[in-house]
Amino acid sequence: MIDLNLYDPFEKMQFSDTNCFLCGTIITPEHRAPVFAEWLQEQYGLRNKELLLLDKSVTTFDKLTIPCCDRCHTHYLLPLEAKVEYAAAKGIEGLRALEDQELFQWIGKMYYGTLITELIKEASPLIMPEYAVSEDPKMLGKFRTFFQVLQSLRVPMVFSDFLPCTLFLLEVNPSEDSLPFEYQDELTTMCFSIKLGSVVIVCKLLDNGIIRSAMGKLYQLTQGKQLHPIQVAEFKARVFYAAYIFSVVPEYFIRPVKPEDDHLVLDTLIDDITNEIFNPWEMVAYAHMLEEMLKPWDVREQEILKNPGQPLSFLLDDENNFKEVPHYQKQ
Numbered sequence: 288m289i290d291l292n293l294y295d296p297f298e299k300m301q302f303s304d305t306n307c308f309l310c311g312t313i314i315t316p317e318h319r320a321p322v323f324a325e326w327l328q329e330q331y332g333l334r335n336k337e338l339l340l341l342d343k344s345v346t347t348f349d350k351l352t353i354p355c356c357d358r359c360h361t362h363y364l365l366p367l368e369a370k371v372e373y374a375a376a377k378g379i380e381g382l383r384a385l386e387d388q389e390l391f392q393w394i395g396k397m398y399y400g401t402l403i404t405e406l407i408k409e410a411s412p413l414i415m416p417e418y419a420v421s422e423d424p425k426m427l428g429k430f431r432t433f434f435q436v437l438q439s440l441r442v443p444m445v446f447s448d449f450l451p452c453t454l455f456l457l458e459v460n461p462s463e464d465s466l467p468f469e470y471q472d473e474l475t476t477m478c479f480s481i482k483l484g485s486v487v488i489v490c491k492l493l494d495n496g497i498i499r500s501a502m503g504k505l506y507q508l509t510q511g512k513q514l515h516p517i518q519v520a521e522f523k524a525r526v527f528y529a530a531y532i533f534s535v536v537p538e539y540f541i542r543p544v545k546p547e548d549d550h551l552v553l554d555t556l557i558d559d560i561t562n563e564i565f566n567p568w569e570m571v572a573y574a575h576m577l578e579e580m581l582k583p584w585d586v587r588e589q590e591i592l593k594n595p596g597q598p599l600s601f602l603l604d605d606e607n608n609f610k611e612v613p614h615y616q617k618q
């Protein structure tokens with residue numbers, strides 16, 4: 288019998304070191320799984336590298352772990368990690384050949400892992416965060432909805448005609464690329480990007496692919512090309528900004544389950560009648576985002592907005608054709 292019951296830790300805010308993050312089973316605190324898999328830590332030498340958490344505290348990649356029962360670890364997390372590791376070794380073609388749903392689950396686990404690290408911390412009576420995620424009902428609603436679809440990691444699930452996220456895969460030109468690994472994670476906008484060698488995956492969770500469609504034309508132009516890192520940074524700025532102004536939360540509905548069913552089927556609905564999908568695009572806010580992403584090259588907002596109607600772009604020329612950037616000289 289396949290267990291098709293979903294777990295809802297948000298109902299009782301069951302975030303502790305003694306509940307498996309994925310199925311809720313009671314465990315002892317030594318049962319944990321790394322947020323960034325062992326193979327990633329190994330391959331990119333991350334183990335002792337520091338990373339900043341939302342509450343501004345610093346940890347290292349090997350210390351960032353989440354409560355996870357042995358069953359979920361060996362049956363669901365490790366096989367997926369092995370698949371992604373194998374795919375990543377083959378570069379962009381390998382990663383492209385993965386099912387979208389698998390990449391969603393893989394990124395979703397890292398995103399959710401950093402999120403619940405925050406929620407577990409906030410549950411401690413000794414910690415008084417400046418901004419508590421757990422006290423924001425709207426955010427919690429979003430996370431709860433996200434966890435529903437993330438459980439496809441454990442409970443066989445078919446998404447009827449949608450993917451619960453946007454995924455972009457970009458290839459970086461090695462000639463001016465000095466970063467073997469990088470990741471960026473925005474808890475509130477649910478945006479995540481990770482760089483594995485020459486491939487960058489950019490993902491917006493829980494938008495049902497709307498940003499993918501909105502940016503379809505630009506994405507098309509990047510395919511089959513090796514991008515300069517500064518072009519990748521701009522692409523990321525566009526996705527992260529789109530995620531920032533994205534203003535709806537999809538709803539997911541589980542079809543009634545019959546006793547012989549071996550998986551769940553989910554349908555979705557986005558209310559775009561009473562809600563606008565995107566808040567208005569504000570050029571200055573976008574320029575801030577781009578400036579942030581372009582920090583390594585020292586490109587300032589002033590330069591980005593020199594022509595206020597058409598912000599600086601490394602991806603598109605004045606006629607909106609793809610721009611080749613083989614080399615970029617810092618000003």
Ligand SMILES: [Zn+2]
Nearest residue numbers: 307310356359
């Ligand atoms: Zn479990």
